[in-house]
Amino acid sequence: MTRLQTALDAIDTANAKDPKLDDGQPEALLYGQRMTDECNRLFPNASEALQIASRGQHIERWVLKRADYPEGRAGYLKWRRDLGVHHANRVCEIMTEAGYDEEDVTAAGAMLRKEGIKRNDQVQALEDIICFVFVKWYFAPFAAKHSPEKVLDIVVKTARKMSEDARARALAEFDLPEDLAAAFQAPAA
Incomplete structure (x- = not known):
């Protein structure tokens, strides 16, 4: 098995635990599959880091609940930032375990935290x-x-x-x- 497949499988295993269902499947698992499909369609030559970031965009999204944050825009934005950090941390852990080097891991983390949008x-x-x-x-x-x-x-x-x-x-x-x-x-x- 390739390190890419190892990373994607690990993300799917984590997302299969999502208690919320969409179309009969764990919501985060289905979302990750949809992200991969669009990544492959829009960017057929995508780097492995982009492919993994796409699949892991909502990894374990349910662990940080919106209801645990204050109401209003400031609470919403804090929740979204914290989710981005959580997604990046989990995907970076998975990539490291799969054997990716620091450059790829750092790139995926930056993507998931939205660092450099419009510039990167x-x-x-x-x-x-x-x-x-x-x-x-x-x-x-x-x-x-x-x-x-x-x-x-x-x-x-x-x-x-x-x-x-x-x-x-x-x-x-x-x-x-x-x-x-x-x-x-x-x-x-």
Whole structure:
């Protein structure tokens, strides 16, 4: 077995313990598989570090509960930062155990902590994958539960995180209503 497969299997083993189910599977496990599928589709020559970071993007997401953080934006942002650190730490442990060198481990950790988004191609690639997975698999259920204003706000924020190439590709691949498509046409902030 390759070290890549060893790392991916270890992430899947951890995520198989997610108590929350989505489509009959542990939620984090399914999300990781969707991330890998989009990584392979969008970046067929992705580095192993990017492939592993994609699979581990939500590793053990359930261990840090949103309810354990204060209400409001500050509490939400703290929870998200702490999740990023947790995901990075766990994936880095797994990569080290699988035999990856410090350079690859550090690269994956930076991707998962979103260090250098818009400046580091690998970090940006992971963010583009995350955004595609959201639009493809999670946007419709989100939109069904929220007001049109909230939906537009989330689409604008999602598009802003994406690279120019990813926004153009999203416009070509997804049939978005005109007001939502406009967010992908605007220059990234």
